[in-house]
Amino acid sequence: MSRSNISITTDLITAHGLSKDEYQNILVILDRKPTLTELGIFSAMWSEHCSYKSSKKWLKTLPTEGPQVIQGPGENAGVVDIGDGQAVVFKIESHNHPSFIEPYQGAATGVGGILRDVFTMGARPVANLNALRFGDPDHPKTRHLVSGVVAGISGYGNCIGVPTVGGEVNFHSAYNGNILVNAMTVGLASADKIFYSAATGAGNPVIYVGAKTGRDGIHGATMASAEFSEDAEEKRPTVQVGDPFTEKLLLEACLELMAEDAIIAIQDMGAAGLTSSSVEMAGKGRLGMQLDLDQVPTREEAMTAYELMLSESQERMLMVLKPESEPKARAIFERWGLDFAVIGALTTTGRLVINKDDAVQADIPIDPMVDHSPEYDREWERTPDPQLLNRADLTPPDSLPDVLRRIIGSPDLASRRWIWEQYDHLIMNDTVVRPGGDAAVIRVRNTQKALAMTVDCTPRYCAAQPETGGAQAVAEAWRNLTATGARPLAFTNNMNFGNPERPHIMGQFAGCIAGMKAAAKTLDFPVVSGNVSLYNETEGEPILPTPVIGGVGLLGDHAKHTTIALKKPNEALVLVGVTTGWLGQSIYLREIEGREACAPPPVNLETEKANGNLVRALIENGMVSACHDLSDGGLAIAVAEMALASEGLGAHLNEQTDLPSYAYLFGEDQARYLVATSYSDAVLTRAKTAGVSARIVGHATNDGRLTLTNDDSIPLCVIRSAHEDWLPKYMQGS
Amino acid sequence: MLAFMKSVLITFPGTNRERDMAMALERASGRPPKLVWHTETELPNADLIVIPGGFAYGDYLRAGAMASHTPAMRSVVDRASQGVAILGVCNGFQILTEIGLLPGALMRNAGLKFICRNLDIRVETTDCLFTADYTTDQCISIPVAHNDGNYFADNETLDRLEGEDRIAFRYVNTNGQTSGEANPNGSARSIAGILNQNRRVLGFMPHPENATDPALGGLDGCPLFDALTRALS
Numbered sequence: 001m002s003r004s005n006i007s008i009t010t011d012l013i014t015a016h017g018l019s020k021d022e023y024q025n026i027l028v029i030l031d032r033k034p035t036l037t038e039l040g041i042f043s044a045m046w047s048e049h050c051s052y053k054s055s056k057k058w059l060k061t062l063p064t065e066g067p068q069v070i071q072g073p074g075e076n077a078g079v080v081d082i083g084d085g086q087a088v089v090f091k092i093e094s095h096n097h098p099s100f101i102e103p104y105q106g107a108a109t110g111v112g113g114i115l116r117d118v119f120t121m122g123a124r125p126v127a128n129l130n131a132l133r134f135g136d137p138d139h140p141k142t143r144h145l146v147s148g149v150v151a152g153i154s155g156y157g158n159c160i161g162v163p164t165v166g167g168e169v170n171f172h173s174a175y176n177g178n179i180l181v182n183a184m185t186v187g188l189a190s191a192d193k194i195f196y197s198a199a200t201g202a203g204n205p206v207i208y209v210g211a212k213t214g215r216d217g218i219h220g221a222t223m224a225s226a227e228f229s230e231d232a233e234e235k236r237p238t239v240q241v242g243d244p245f246t247e248k249l250l251l252e253a254c255l256e257l258m259a260e261d262a263i264i265a266i267q268d269m270g271a272a273g274l275t276s277s278s279v280e281m282a283g284k285g286r287l288g289m290q291l292d293l294d295q296v297p298t299r300e301e302a303m304t305a306y307e308l309m310l311s312e313s314q315e316r317m318l319m320v321l322k323p324e325s326e327p328k329a330r331a332i333f334e335r336w337g338l339d340f341a342v343i344g345a346l347t348t349t350g351r352l353v354i355n356k357d358d359a360v361q362a363d364i365p366i367d368p369m370v371d372h373s374p375e376y377d378r379e380w381e382r383t384p385d386p387q388l389l390n391r392a393d394l395t396p397p398d399s400l401p402d403v404l405r406r407i408i409g410s411p412d413l414a415s416r417r418w419i420w421e422q423y424d425h426l427i428m429n430d431t432v433v434r435p436g437g438d439a440a441v442i443r444v445r446n447t448q449k450a451l452a453m454t455v456d457c458t459p460r461y462c463a464a465q466p467e468t469g470g471a472q473a474v475a476e477a478w479r480n481l482t483a484t485g486a487r488p489l490a491f492t493n494n495m496n497f498g499n500p501e502r503p504h505i506m507g508q509f510a511g512c513i514a515g516m517k518a519a520a521k522t523l524d525f526p527v528v529s530g531n532v533s534l535y536n537e538t539e540g541e542p543i544l545p546t547p548v549i550g551g552v553g554l555l556g557d558h559a560k561h562t563t564i565a566l567k568k569p570n571e572a573l574v575l576v577g578v579t580t581g582w583l584g585q586s587i588y589l590r591e592i593e594g595r596e597a598c599a600p601p602p603v604n605l606e607t608e609k610a611n612g613n614l615v616r617a618l619i620e621n622g623m624v625s626a627c628h629d630l631s632d633g634g635l636a637i638a639v640a641e642m643a644l645a646s647e648g649l650g651a652h653l654n655e656q657t658d659l660p661s662y663a664y665l666f667g668e669d670q671a672r673y674l675v676a677t678s679y680s681d682a683v684l685t686r687a688k689t690a691g692v693s694a695r696i697v698g699h700a701t702n703d704g705r706l707t708l709t710n711d712d713s714i715p716l717c718v719i720r721s722a723h724e725d726w727l728p729k730y731m732q733g734s
Numbered sequence: 735m736l737a738f739m740k741s742v743l744i745t746f747p748g749t750n751r752e753r754d755m756a757m758a759l760e761r762a763s764g765r766p767p768k769l770v771w772h773t774e775t776e777l778p779n780a781d782l783i784v785i786p787g788g789f790a791y792g793d794y795l796r797a798g799a800m801a802s803h804t805p806a807m808r809s810v811v812d813r814a815s816q817g818v819a820i821l822g823v824c825n826g827f828q829i830l831t832e833i834g835l836l837p838g839a840l841m842r843n844a845g846l847k848f849i850c851r852n853l854d855i856r857v858e859t860t861d862c863l864f865t866a867d868y869t870t871d872q873c874i875s876i877p878v879a880h881n882d883g884n885y886f887a888d889n890e891t892l893d894r895l896e897g898e899d900r901i902a903f904r905y906v907n908t909n910g911q912t913s914g915e916a917n918p919n920g921s922a923r924s925i926a927g928i929l930n931q932n933r934r935v936l937g938f939m940p941h942p943e944n945a946t947d948p949a950l951g952g953l954d955g956c957p958l959f960d961a962l963t964r965a966l967s
Contacts, residue, residue, distance in 0.1 A: 154847075154848050155848075158789075158879070158881075159748070159750075159789045159793075160750070161750025161788060244792070245747070245748050245791065245792025245794065246792075248747070248789075249747055249748075337747060420850075421849060422847050422848045422849070422850070423848075423850060424848070424850045424879040425850055426877050426879060426950075427750060427751060427754065427879065428753060429753065429754040429757050429758075429943065429944055429947065429950065430950070431950060432949055434951075443950075
C-alpha cells in the first residue's frame with residue numbers, strides 16, 4: 001500500500017463532506033486508515049448525489065412496476081416497452097449547482113450527462129427536454145443566468161443533433177441564489193438490446209473510451225451535495241467543460257459497437273467519474289476490479305491517482321468487452337478519433353484495487369462500501385395545512401381583459417419562444433408537435449407510432465401543501481400527455497429540495513413523495529428513473545420544493561394526435577371537469593392580488609383518471625379537433641393559448657352566473673381540459689355515460705377577438721403582444 | 735429500364751442532418767443515398783452530391799473550415815468541375831464557401847443566437863435544376879436551424895450574383911417583401927441561397943429536407959427534391 005505524505009486530518013475528512021460516523025465506518029471497512037485516494041473514493045460514493053442517503057427511504061415507496069416496464073429505477077435510465085420489439089429509454093437529471101456557478105458549461109454538461117445515461121443503455125436519443133427555474137426577474141443575476149443556461153443547452157443539444165422539443169420555465173425569488181436546471185433525454189432502443197452496467201467474467205478487460213481525462217470537475221458530486229455560500233464563485237474549477245462534438249462521436253461509436261455482439265457491460269462516467277463507474281460495474285456484477293491508472297488517457301500532466309479517480313471530465317465511458325471483440329471495438333473507436341485504452345480487468349476478489357506509479361493507491365472491498373453506504377432516516381416534520389382562501393377577502397378586478405393581459409404576459413406564463421427558437425427542435429425529422437403545446441410529439445421512425453413527452457411541476461403548490469403538490473405534478477404530466485391523445489406510460493422524476501438535515505425540508509420531501517406515490521398508483525403511471533438534488537439552499541434560504549415530473553406517453557398512430565390550436569370557427573368549446581373557481585395559490589392571486597397564499601387546488605385522482613380517459617377516447621375517435629389541459633391561469637389562459645396557437649381564430653366564452661367571473665376564468669381547479677369539437681352532443685353524451693362533468697362553455701370564432709363575458713372582449717393581437725413580448729424584452733434588458 | 739437518380743451524402747465527424755436529408759432524397763427518388771465518409775478519396779458515381787447540415791468537426795475553428803480540407807471534399811471539387819450537381823445545405827453551404835465552390839462566407843447570426851424556426855423564403859430564379867419546380871417569386875416556408883447563416887460577400891460579388899441571376903432564394907416577410915425583420919440572421923441582401931457560375935452548385939441555408947413530410951407540417955421542400963430527381967434520373 002502506498003502511503004501518501006498527506007495525513008488524514010479531521011479537517012480533511014470534513015472537507016470531503018464525511019461525518020465522524022461515516023469516517024469511523026471507513027476505518028471498520030478497511031481495517032486501517034484510508035489513503036487520500038481512498039478517502040476521495042469513499043467521499044464521492046457516500047455523497048448525497050451518489051448514495052441517495054437521505055432520500056432512499058422515501059424513494060423506495062414509489063410505484064415502479066407495470067406490465068410496460070422493462071427496467072425501473074437503479075440503472076442509467078428507465079426502459080419501457082412500446083410494442084413491436086421497441087423500447088423507450090428515458091431519464092431526467094439535475095445540474096443545478098454547476099449551472100449557477102457557470103451557466104453555459106453547467107447547463108451544457110447537464111445535457112451531455114443525461115444524453116450519455118440514455119445512450120449507455122443502447123438507445124439512440126431522439127429528444128431532449130428541460131425544466132428550468134430561475135430567480136426573480138428583477139434579481140441582478142437572473143438575466144445572465146437565463147441567457148447562459150439557454151445558450152448552454154442550445155449549444156450542446158444542437159451540435160450533437162438531438163432535438164430539444166419541450167420544457168418549462170418558472171421565475172421565483174426562492175431560486176435567486178440557487179437556480180434549477182433539470183435535463184431530460186428520451187431515446188429509442190430495441191427491447192432485446194438493452195445494455196446494463198453489471199459486469200461479468202473475471203479476467204475480462206476493462207476499457208476506457210471517449211475523451212481524455214483532465215482535472216475538471218474534481219469533487220463535483222461532493223459540491224452537488226452541499227449548500228451554497230457566498231464563495232460559490234470560488235467553486236468554478238469544479239464545473240466540468242462540455243464538448244458536444246466529442247459526445248456526438250462517442251454516441252455514434254457506442255451505437256455502432258452496440259450493434260455488434262461485443263459489449264458485456266457499459267457505464268458512463270458521470271458524477272464521480274471513474275470512481276462511480278468502476279464501483280457500479282464491479283459491484284453490480286459482484287466482482288472485483290483492478291485498474292492501472294497509468295493507462296488512463298490524460299490531457300494534463302502529472303495527475304495523481306486521487307485526481308484521476310475523481311475527475312468529472314466529460315464524454316467518457318467505461319466498458320467491459322468480450323475479450324475477442326477488443327480489436328473490432330478498438331477499430332471503431334479509432335475511426336471516430338476517440339481514445340480507447342485497456343485500463344484494467346475484472347477480478348474475483350470483490351475489491352477495487354487502484355494501481356499507479358508501481359504502487360497500490362487504493363484497495364477497497366466493494367460490497368461493504370456499497371452495502372454500508374450511509375442511509376439516513378432523517379427527522380421530518382409535516383408541513384402545516386394551509387388555510388383555505390376566503391373569496392370574500394378578494395377585490396373583484398375592474399377589467400377582466402386587463403387581468404388576462406397581465407397574467408398571460410407575466411414571467412411564468414409569457415411565451416417561451418425566445419428560448420425554444422434557440423433549440424434545434426426539428427432535427428431528426430420526426431417532430432410532429434413542436435414546442436409550445438401541452439406535450440411534444442415525436443414520431444417513432446419507420447412506424448405509425450409516436451411518443452408524447454412533457455416536464456411538469458408547480459412548486460408553489462408543493463410549498464403550500466407538499467402532498468397535493470406532489471400529486472398535482474404527476475397528474476399534470478399525465479394530463480399533458482393525455483391532451484395530445486397519448487396513453488401515458490411512465491415517468492422519471494427530479495426531486496429538487498433544500499437541506500434534508502432540516503426537518504421541515506424533509507417534511508416537504510416526504511409529503512411530495514406521498515402525493516406522487518398516490519398519483520402514480522391511481523393513474524397506473526409508474527416511475528422508472530430519477531434523480532435527487534438536495535441542499536438547494538443559499539445562505540440558509542431554501543428553494544421551493546420542486547419535484548419535476550418528466551412524463552412519456554405513446555400514440556399508436558401519430559396521425560391521431562391533437563394539438564392545442566383551434567382549427568375551425570363555430571366549433572363548440574367543451575370544458576371537461578368541474579370548475580369551482582379555486583384561487584388559492586393561483587397565478588391570479590399572485591399576479592393580481594400580490595399574494596402567494598392559502599391552499600392549492602385539491603387533486604382528486606379518481607376524477608383525473610376518469611376525465612383523462614374520456615378525453616383520450618374522444619381524441620382517438622376523432623371527435624375533438626383541439627385539446628388543452630387547464631393549469632396555471634385556468635380557463636381564460638387555456639382558451640387564449642388555444643386561440644393564439646391557431647391561424648387567426650378567436651374564441652367566445654358564454655355568460656355564466658354560477659361564480660364570480662374572475663374566479664370562473666382564472667381559478668385553477670384540477671382535472672380539467674378544454675376541447676374544441678364539431679360533435680358537441682356526442683361529446684356530452686359520452687361524458688355523461690362516463691360519469692364525467694362536461695359542458696359547453698363557448699365556441700371558436702373568426703373575429704380575431706377573445707370574448708370572456710358579454711361585456712369583456714379583447715383583440716387577440718393585444719393578448720399576443722403581451723404574451724410574446726415579455727421574454728425578449730426582458731432579455732434585452734428593457 | 736428507368737434509371738434512378740444516384741445521390742451521395744458526404745459526412746464528417748459532427749455531421750448530424752444526414753438522416754433527415756437521406757429521408758427526403760429517398761422519398762423523392764425512391765432510393766436511399768450512399769453515405770460517404772470524409773476520408774474517402776474516391777467518390778462513387780453520382781448524379782447528385784449532397785453535403786448535409788451539422789457541425790463538422792464541431793465547427794470549433796470556423797464553420798466548415800476543417801471539413802473543406804478533407805479528401806472527400808477535394809473529390810467534390812473535381813466532380814463539380816465535371817458538372818456534377820452539388821447541393822450544400824446549412825453546414826454544407828458553409829463548407830462550399832470555405833472550399834471556394836461558392837463565393838462569400840457565412841458569419842455568426844446578427845442576433846448572435848441560434849435560430850430554429852420556419853422562415854418565409856422567396857424563390858428568386860427557376861433557371862436551375864434545383865428550383866425548376868417552383869415559380870419565380872413563389873413564397874415558401876422552410877425551417878432554418880443555424881448559428882452562422884449571416885451571408886456576407888463584398889458589394890462587387892453581390893452585384894455580380896444579382897447580375898448573373900445567381901441568387902436562388904431570399905428571406906422575405908409574409909407579404910413576400912425583403913425586410914430587416916424577415917432576415918433574422920442578417921444576411922447581405924437577404925440572401926438565403928446562391929448558385930455557382932454554371933448553376934449546378936447550390937448553397938442553401940434553410941433545411942428543405944425538413945419540409946418534405948405532411949406529418950411534420952409543410953411540404954414546401956418537396957419541389958426541390960422532385961425537380962432534382964426528374965432532372966437527374
